[in-house]
Amino acid sequence: MSSEKKGAANARRVATMLARAKRRRRLQRVLPWLVVLAAFLVWEAVVRGFGIDPFILPAPSAIGASMLQWWQPLLENAGQTLMTTLAGFALAIVFGLALGVAIGSSTLLYHGLYPLLIGFNSVPKVAVVPVLVIWFGIGTVPAIITAFLISFFPIVVNVATGIATVEPELRDVLRALGARPFDIIRKVGLPRAMPYFFASLKIAITVAFVGSILAETVAANAGIGQLMMLASSRFDVPLVFAGLMVTAAMGVAMYVVAAAIEARVTGWAMRGQNQEI
Numbered sequence: 001m002s003s004e005k006k007g008a009a010n011a012r013r014v015a016t017m018l019a020r021a022k023r024r025r026r027l028q029r030v031l032p033w034l035v036v037l038a039a040f041l042v043w044e045a046v047v048r049g050f051g052i053d054p055f056i057l058p059a060p061s062a063i064g065a066s067m068l069q070w071w072q073p074l075l076e077n078a079g080q081t082l083m084t085t086l087a088g089f090a091l092a093i094v095f096g097l098a099l100g101v102a103i104g105s106s107t108l109l110y111h112g113l114y115p116l117l118i119g120f121n122s123v124p125k126v127a128v129v130p131v132l133v134i135w136f137g138i139g140t141v142p143a144i145i146t147a148f149l150i151s152f153f154p155i156v157v158n159v160a161t162g163i164a165t166v167e168p169e170l171r172d173v174l175r176a177l178g179a180r181p182f183d184i185i186r187k188v189g190l191p192r193a194m195p196y197f198f199a200s201l202k203i204a205i206t207v208a209f210v211g212s213i214l215a216e217t218v219a220a221n222a223g224i225g226q227l228m229m230l231a232s233s234r235f236d237v238p239l240v241f242a243g244l245m246v247t248a249a250m251g252v253a254m255y256v257v258a259a260a261i262e263a264r265v266t267g268w269a270m271r272g273q274n275q276e277i
């Protein structure tokens with residue numbers, strides 16, 4: 001085969017690969033929406049086909065009608081829940097990152113504090129909320145603390161794992177070159193821990209909503225959890241599901257924000273996701 005034919009064949013191959021990659025990216029953008037739409041359509045069909053009472057399982061159409069009817073209370077209480085969740089999540093990032101770095105860089109702290117952290121994380125947070133109400137009263141503070149407590153542990157564990165996985169040989173080389181322990185953590189440990197850190201953020205932000213809703217259902221004057229409890233007391237099941245949908249939407253939105261920041265900060269660690277399988 002002549003060089004011209006080889007060059008033309010390579011050009012066609014490259015054009016085919018680029019077109020396939022472009023179609024793949026378009027599919028990746030629309031696939032989540034297609035899956036959600038299909039799930040709602042199946043849900044609607046099952047409820048209507050089997051004649052399920054809205055008191056048991058409302059159809060998505062009934063939930064949408066309830067959201068339109070009660071959009072103002074949903075919006076106001078969603079803002080309260082989002083505020084408490086973000087406040088608790090921010091505290092979890094600050095303390096979780098600091099403690100994770102300390103535990104990951106010190107063997108003594110790792111073995112000393114890890115059992116305590118595991119034991120504390122094993123305590124059901126629903127049992128902690130009444131204690132928080134006794135200490136701080138009914139309102140926003142118990143919801144913030146619950147969101148903090150439930151999202152704190154994943155951040156600590158992942159950051160500590162990222163710091164601790166720095167190779168001993170690399171540490172020895174850096175020490176031989178005159179690096180101090182703080183320099184090793186700052187220049188090697190923290191960059192190594194960033195993929196673990198952002199992976200924990202995507203987990204922590206979703207469970208932080210669980211903590212806020214949990215506290216609001218027990219003792220709160222506002223929030224999606226409190227609205228859902230009021231709706232349950234009136235047997236308004238579509239409104240309960242509307243609250244769940246709003247919470248899910250906020251969780252997905254915060255997950256997307258965390259994923260976007262992760263792609264910007266740790267894009268070097270995610271190159272394999274952009275390759276063809």
